[in-house]
Amino acid sequence: MLDTNLKHIETDTEFNRVLSENENVMICCGRMGPMCLPVYDVMENFESKYPNVAFRDMAFDEPVSHVIRELPETQSFMGLPFTVYFKNGKVVKATSSIQNKAQVAEILSDKFGA
Amino acid sequence: MTNAYDAIILGAGPAGLTAGIYLARAKKKVVIIDEGIAGGQMILSHTVANYPGVLEATGAGIARTMVKQAKSFGCEVVTQSRLLKIDLGSLQKTVDVEFEGTYSAPVVIIATGGIPRSLGLETEAKFKGHGISYCATCDGEFFTGREIVAVGGGNSALEEAVSLSRYASKVTVIHEFDHFQAQPWIVADAEANPKIEFLMNQKIEAFAGDEKLEGVVSVDKDSGQRVTTKAEGCFVFIGYTPATQAFEGILKLNGRKEIVTDENLATSIPGVFAAGDSRAKKYRQITTAVADGTVAALSAIEYLDKGSRIPQIKLAASAG
């Protein structure tokens, strides 16, 4: 489990539940490293500002991460974290490595109209 | 809307967080604003073993505790918000911050530390996360069995090259000079590693590849000969530069763009103090940043309590 203030996804069941219960979902799959921490920090900042988006993290080294690692969209990724945006259960955007507040805000607005 | 404070601290690395702790404990209203994440360069340090009182911890762990401590005394910490405009000219200084609005205070402490140097090549952004990385601990394993490049010749570059050799089939260290700046024992470790090769005196010109990185193009600075080193990964460790661009033309900086202070860490503008790696000094460590944060905060408290009775700072004797 990651040491963040975000809600964590720890099982496949939880992953499927989050996707089925929320139209817009952002999942950041990583470790507690320097490239991942800034993305968790952005998500923690954005939780209250974007109530129509479910923000979750996931530990890259836990078995559940196969749901992100095995996506076609992450196959070419070579930098943590893997951040994936889902709309109605479908991947609409995926990024590899560090992203800042402005970059995440742009994706939220572009893909979720948030 | 303007948010009024006693002190605005720019930068939430160890210097800024320490200054925040001291000011907030003295019952001053303080906001710490960081354009990145709280913790500064400490976040990049996988293991810190030289911070007294802590046997060994991750830099991120120490940072988290410092943030918690600062907040527990009432500091506000605003992260991931860029500085848009700064006015240090009046008694009441103002800072415009992206997403947050305007902050004002009679005291500003600059603790913006250092930012990693980038190669500044157009193709660098294209391959970020697709071959180019700045963190061996985070991304090293993606390059298991592959050939990679490590750029730089200081302690970090050579230590990380050794660490990356655990995963990669071959690590080529590309360096801009014909000698290393790293400590001799770190150079010796890298030179003794059979998986590491060296390409010296090179200027990196471009990164090659379509979707993914395939090679690093460099040119010999003397002969002009161009070389493409096959690489699926490239890790860049070319040092740090003081994050003082926002203060150029406003504060007195030295030739290395470091902020010049006196021994109480006052800058050329009354009410403005500087602490940590962004100021002119010789040694840059967490302990020295924390010490600076303490001195800057105590000087700021004295300034706030005595106001204009503090004499104008004389900087001539203090330039470092």
Ligand SMILES: Cc1cc2nc3c(=O)[nH]c(=O)nc-3n(C[C@H](O)[C@H](O)[C@H](O)COP(=O)(O)OP(=O)(O)OC[C@H]3O[C@@H](n4cnc5c(N)ncnc54)[C@H](O)[C@@H]3O)c2cc1C
């Ligand atoms: C890989 C690595 C390993 C290290 N290991 C050790 C170690 O083991 N022990 C040790 O003692 N030291 C170590 N150091 C050095 C130590 O981390 C630094 O000396 C120390 O962090 C400097 O603290 P600082 O607060 O001055 O600046 P920083 O830590 O650089 O923090 C500055 C903060 O200011 C923010 N900032 C920058 N510009 C602006 C702006 N315009 N507006 C708002 N915010 C801004 C940045 O985002 C950053 O968070 C290491 C450094 C690195 C890079």
